[in-house]
Amino acid sequence: MYIGSMFSRELIAASARPLLLSILAEGESYGYALAQRVRQLSQEQVQWTDGMLYPVLHRLEEEGLIAAEWREAENGRERKYYRLTRDGRRALEKEKAQWLAAHHTLTQLWNPKPVST
Amino acid sequence: MYIGSMFSRELIAASARPLLLSILAEGESYGYALAQRVRQLSQEQVQWTDGMLYPVLHRLEEEGLIAAEWREAENGRERKYYRLTRDGRRALEKEKAQWLAAHHTLTQLWNPKPVST
DNA sequence: TTGACATACCTCGTCCATCGATGTATATTG
DNA sequence: CAATATACATCGATGGACGAGGTATGTCAA
Numbered sequence: 001m002y003i004g005s006m007f008s009r010e011l012i013a014a015s016a017r018p019l020l021l022s023i024l025a026e027g028e029s030y031g032y033a034l035a036q037r038v039r040q041l042s043q044e045q046v047q048w049t050d051g052m053l054y055p056v057l058h059r060l061e062e063e064g065l066i067a068a069e070w071r072e073a074e075n076g077r078e079r080k081y082y083r084l085t086r087d088g089r090r091a092l093e094k095e096k097a098q099w100l101a102a103h104h105t106l107t108q109l110w111n112p113k114p115v116s117t
Numbered sequence: 118m119y120i121g122s123m124f125s126r127e128l129i130a131a132s133a134r135p136l137l138l139s140i141l142a143e144g145e146s147y148g149y150a151l152a153q154r155v156r157q158l159s160q161e162q163v164q165w166t167d168g169m170l171y172p173v174l175h176r177l178e179e180e181g182l183i184a185a186e187w188r189e190a191e192n193g194r195e196r197k198y199y200r201l202t203r204d205g206r207r208a209l210e211k212e213k214a215q216w217l218a219a220h221h222t223l224t225q226l227w228n229p230k231p232v233s234t
Numbered sequence: 235t236t237g238a239c240a241t242a243c244c245t246c247g248t249c250c251a252t253c254g255a256t257g258t259a260t261a262t263t264g
Numbered sequence: 265c266a267a268t269a270t271a272c273a274t275c276g277a278t279g280g281a282c283g284a285g286g287t288a289t290g291t292c293a294a
Contacts, residue, residue: 014131
């Protein structure tokens, strides 16, 4: 699979979990489709290698945030479908709050608000 | 120095560089003050260890994004003052663009816009 | 039918960064 | 004079990205 990203390694790492959890919050999906969805959402700027995607999915599964199920797709192919668990939904809320806090911290510096008199 | 963060390791990593560059864009500063400023900006949520702060500063210096100068402070103490270089200013713009792109990617999922007819 | 390509899953080793621990030293304050 | 805040630094363990490598199936065109 092709590799490439305009994003720094760190930004990829920081966005991977919230991104996957957020996509799965829309409904179940599977590895390959998840990678494509991320690519599409990021305007082709983030193209995960499957070498990084699957380990992340396995980790999330171990933590109980997502659950996997092998199932046959319409085209007769076996796919591993993932869905968000209750814990996953909670984790997503935390991830979201953390991200927004970080964003707020940065935007304070980028869009300084003058102190009101 | 006390350690602690509500933020994930990954989010800390992703925000460290843009945060430091953004603060230094306001004017020169030094290690200890930078750590305090980050803490204050993040509403006490991010408290970098100096064990992580100094290596990051050294790395940024190696890359030529910031420049260091030992100078005596008003209180007679020696401090290592850092300032943003021209390259650093350019790097900040890139970091900012990357962050905003990642933010956009996530917020698409959090605040879905209906397709206009 | 054969070859190319997209789909679909997986693991492993290298490299890099966080972060706790540890060390040193000075100014301030009780 | 002891405690605390300030101020710098390195190091080793751990964890995670990511390129390389591996397997297998469905589709489509020559």
